[in-house]
Amino acid sequence: MARKIGIVGAGAIGGYFAAQLAESGYEVVVLARGKNRDVLSTDGITITSETGEQTVKFAAVSDSPAELGVCDVVFFVVKGQDTDQAAADMRPMIGPNTEIISLQNGFYGIEHLVATYGAERVSPGITYIPAVVQAPGRIYRTGQNTRTVFGPYTPRDITLHEELAAALQKAGTDVRAKVEPMREIWAKYVVLAPFHAMCSLTRLPVGGWIIHPEMRDIYFRAMKEVCALGRAKGADVPDSIAEKQVQYSQTVTNPKTRASMFEDLDRGKPLELEPIIGWLCRESKKHGLESPVHDMAYAILRPYRDGRPDI
DSSP states (O other), X not given: OOOEEEEEOOSHHHHHHHHHHHHTTOEEEEEOOHHHHHHHHHHOEEEEETTEEXXXXXXXXXXXXXXXXXXXXXXXXXXXXXXXXXXXXXGGGEEXXXXXXXOOSSSHHHHHHHHHHOGGGEEEEEEEOOEEEEETTEEEEOOSOOEEEEOOSSOOOOHHHHHHHHHHHXXXXXXXXXXXXXXXXXXXXXXXXXXXXXHHHHTSOHHHHTTSHHHHHHHHHHHHHHHHHHHHTTOOOOTHHHHHHHHHHHHTSOXXXXXXXXXXXXXXXXXXXXXXXXXXXXXXXXXXXXXXXXHHHHHHHGGGTTSSOOO
16 A cells, blocks of 8 residues: 655755645645645646646645544744744654655754654655745746755664655656755765855845855855854864865856845845744854854844734
8 A cells, every 4th residue: 555645845856846746646645735735636736847738636635634644744844933832733644654855955854753753753854846836736847957865863773764765756846855964964964954044145046146255255264163162062064064065156056146135125025034044043152152253144144034014
């Protein structure tokens, strides 16, 4: 019998994985609200790309976690600022053997899920899926390259992870299961927090600021702040990651690339400020470290945390 998989956070990334998993033969149930719930319930989700259009329907869509019931696996893909509420709401979907796969940005959500449900059932991951929400129930895939890694927070059997990865690979998504995914998650976070900060502070895509040596220096110093915190928390995060990423951002990254936090800022939406940048500032202080670049970024962006100020 096919496993039952729950999706909590059916935005661009959650919706994409929901469609891929349903197409792979899993029983997919989606926790959604408002207009998104209505469209997903009646029409399913439509993913458009340069190769065509795909519409997928789900076993169930509801705003009631109890109605969806206990799942074998839950993909947790909500925005960082929604972590606490979503983690509490989904409890009826979590049974004694449910695996929770988190594909959120940063570490706040991972630590919150571990504290709430236990390390033995949480599997963090990172994902690069070029997709945006066009409208409720409609996702536009902006590129074909994909990459996702996930695995258990604490080392344990990864048979389930490998099964899911194989199914998603067959569906056309590059997914790898790893016994110890944390190094790769830290490697992404070294870039993630500084990149969000730089794009949001300058109100520019990477190509608009990486060309200036002063900005490259600030970007590098910001990444070194993340590396230092990673090492303080016991992770293997050498400063060489920062050096390589500055070069990568300058020579390989599409100059039009914009951080999602900048996208939200530009649209007057709430920001993932607390779980991405605020978390780093708070954790650095706990470990006796200084994080002046991120402290400045947090202070400047704080008025926009809950959306564009109405003044």
